[in-house]
Amino acid sequence: MEGKVIIRAGHPDDANREYLPEKCKTTDTVVNENGNNSIVMPERLQEHHGVICDGLEDEWYVYVPESYDGSHPVPLIIGLHGGLMTGWGHAIYTSWCLVADREGFICLFPNAHEKRMWPVEGISETFDASKAPDLPVVLPPADIKDNHDNNMILGLIQRMEQDYNIDKGRIFMQGMSMGNLMTSQFARSCGKFLAGCAGSGGPSEPFVIFNRDGSVKNLAGALDVWQSRPEKNGLPPGKIYDEFEITKVNRFYWMKINECDPVPQISIRGEDNFAFYKGKKADLVFLDIKNRDHGQTLDEAFLYWDYLFSGARRNEDGTISNGPTRIPRTGDKFALCVSDGYANALLNNEVVDMKAPACWWQKLKYHGLNGGQIVRGEYLCVPLSLLAKTFGAEYSSEDSNRVVKLTLKDGRHLQFAEGSILCNIDNDPRQMFCEALYREGELLVSIEWFAGYIMNCQYSVCDKMVYVTDHHAVLSALMVDLIRDLFAGKPYQDPKSFESVTVQPPMIRDWN
Template sequence: METTKILLKPGTPDDDNRDYLPERIKGSDIVVNENGNNSQPYPERLKEYQEALLDDGITDVWYEYVPSGYDPAKKVPLVLSMHGGLMTGWGQAIYTSWTMMAEEHNFIVAFPDASSKRVWSVEWGRWRFDDGNTGREEAPGELPETPDDISNNHDAQMARALIEKMKQKYSIDTERIFMQGMSMGDLMTAMFTRNYGDVLAGAAGSGCATFLSLLFAPEGQIQNKAGHVDIWQSRPELNDIPPDKQEALTVNRYNRYYWMRINGCEPVPQISIVGENNFAFYRGDKADVTYLDIKNRDHGQTLDDASLIWNYHFSGVRRKADGTIVHTSSNIPRTGDAFAFSAADGCGYGWMNNRVVPMKTKAMLWQKLKYHGLNGGQAVRGEYLCVPLSFLCEAAGAKYQPSADTLTAVAILPDGRRLQFARGSIGCVIDNTMRSMYCEALHRDGELLVSIEWFSRYLLNLQVSSCDGVSYATDHFNTLSTNMADLIRDLLKDGGKLPDFEKISLPNA
């Protein structure tokens, strides 16, 4: 497919801005930046429209971006992008790169406004579904009244009507209609997809997981009316929704499980960590799921979120008239890191080249201590994940030769270097030369354990990042993030089996 080159346009920074969406930006080249929301100059081709799309007396407002290369003789994809709470359609357009992607890849984007107070009429629920509580979580502000019957929900029906409007107005490829939302727009996209997702080829959400009580009945059965659809979930590491870390990890995990189960995905994904982007790619019998955790990003959406969604996922998916999801080659393949290995504190399995493999004993965090001269006290000078040497040798393609009593071991690396380790020694003999490791070699269950960080960096010249007791090593720059660390630990606890995932039942199962 022909593409147009992306051109970043310079903007006028407003570094003193502290407003969420400064009205003076509209139609200008002013740009604002914070950790989670970064804007581009107002696109010249972005056009505003007002019309009552339904018969309820409400005038709807939306913004359209039609690329310069649009040819009515050729069918093009359509994306609806839903703004966050207290934002607007034009605000969503400048806080994302959807207009740039539309220009590059020749598709049309519509950015609708919520009908009331810049807040979508979405369902509100509880973060947990299995705690026996009723009622809803406290809302951050005044919410519009949300009808129990979605057929009476103006915003949901407006989105359906806008899709039909765009199909009548432009030459839209009906097999390639997508929706994406940020924050409350993510909740709106999720609600729409659970009820009307069978008109979409794919749906994506950034920054706000769905209340679990809306996804599951109290006994764990999935609640869904529209069935399978390709899903993309972006979760910034510093999202703080909900604010409690452990609860947030559970909510994110079960949001992922929900679509994995509906789409018939296997529990073990392919994992790729590139810079701050932590990807898990799930293949399903009915549809696929992509999960993205973004290191050190706050609530919102990154400027490149649209680019990632389109190029990794939406560029290679369509829904046929019979409802079947068909995948073709996406612009960027959804494949895991070709060479990578990982381990987690307390887990007896490791991750190796997109496989879960058994280890001879559990990995464990170990602290390097300073206590001399501290009058009986101690200071922690480092904390490292010690991993079975046999696992590290297998990952590195090295020969592993333990002694009969397993208290020492020799490893021969593929390049011929000879390594020797011993219980309780911080030393490693490399071709008859002594080098100190980060911490001493441990001995557990007849197995020597050494620091995965030192082994990978010093001996293999790899990039290693660690988070919450999980370490990930590969041959390129990577920064492991909190949600991905939780995902990996989830896989390594029980050999790739996910008991909570397996207990989830489908509707009418």
């Protein structure tokens, strides 16, 4: 039986500028920043101390929902905090405890052993301390078997299995920022203990996950993976790659290991831009979050569970199985996506050809400006033949397609003509956003105007790409890049094609 989610009221500290205010631990203070929002400190969150391994004392936090009685096995969620954070901080900067109240599983939030920083690969090798003098860096050992925090997590899993009735096939890990790096490191080395992992805001360095020849660095094999990337995540200084490349390289890494179909199902819900990949060995979810800064959204734990973890299991033979999830991982049933300069479109999650490329067009004012001009609007114009196909309209044309007539399913008759800003709707002309264009033998009109004014659809514009749906959807920049790769016929690219993979720091060794 599903438990009830209750969001407790807290006192917002709008003047706060600390990364993790300590008063959040002992009061009902909450903070809100476009990257980190918090819930009120959960009353049932318990602090623990003890020696797990290496003779060193560690600290961790456990959340056991009120519904737990030990009568049946329950999943275990391991949440790894970001750099300079704590286990209790991760508990309030995520909604895992709320999901646990609903689903009945147990949460574990360990502290990094030293300086609130996880000992992960990919930081110390290229870190310039002069650019961040207040940021401590904990060097990882050369051999993952000697990594204390990695061993601590393994030991804590064993302890949780001793203390509670844990379903060993349903152990999951999630991390934010440096916690994402630690989660990825654990998944690559000890992923056989997990059914799935998720992370936000912390892509791994290419030299950590690939050899120079493009082969993968991995000891543990496939598992279900979720990658969240805030649109405004940003990059540390001095990198040879941009956000688009590092995002692709990390996505391609798990696509390769999980043997994913390179073409995903795409769904955009509000500011959440999903790409769902089906794999032969395990699945992958990519999420681009519109207008979000480095960090994680407060509902991400619910998304991880509802879309992926709720159906995932590691079987006794080591394989991953994916059953029904709380929310199905399906693409948008109705969606049309086009981009400037491309002669294809994404229609209901299928790439289709257009008879002419989409064209980005500017609406100008120049009267009275002494030869100057002002851009008053910018629109993406697409062939009317595509719009007819999308909305099931009857299409006819005259004068080599310079005049086009459409008959919509509801019986409305539309007529367009090259160079005219008017659309004749049932003998009642109305002005469009811009004039109709004639390109490569096709008549083009603004997709924004047609979708919004004629068809009453929602549309979103990002970097000269337009996404049209029947529900609220806000297209984000990383999803634009992913869809353009689909249009270019490159949904998966050989890692060797990226300089960040082939050109690695000299101290980095390739694996044999």
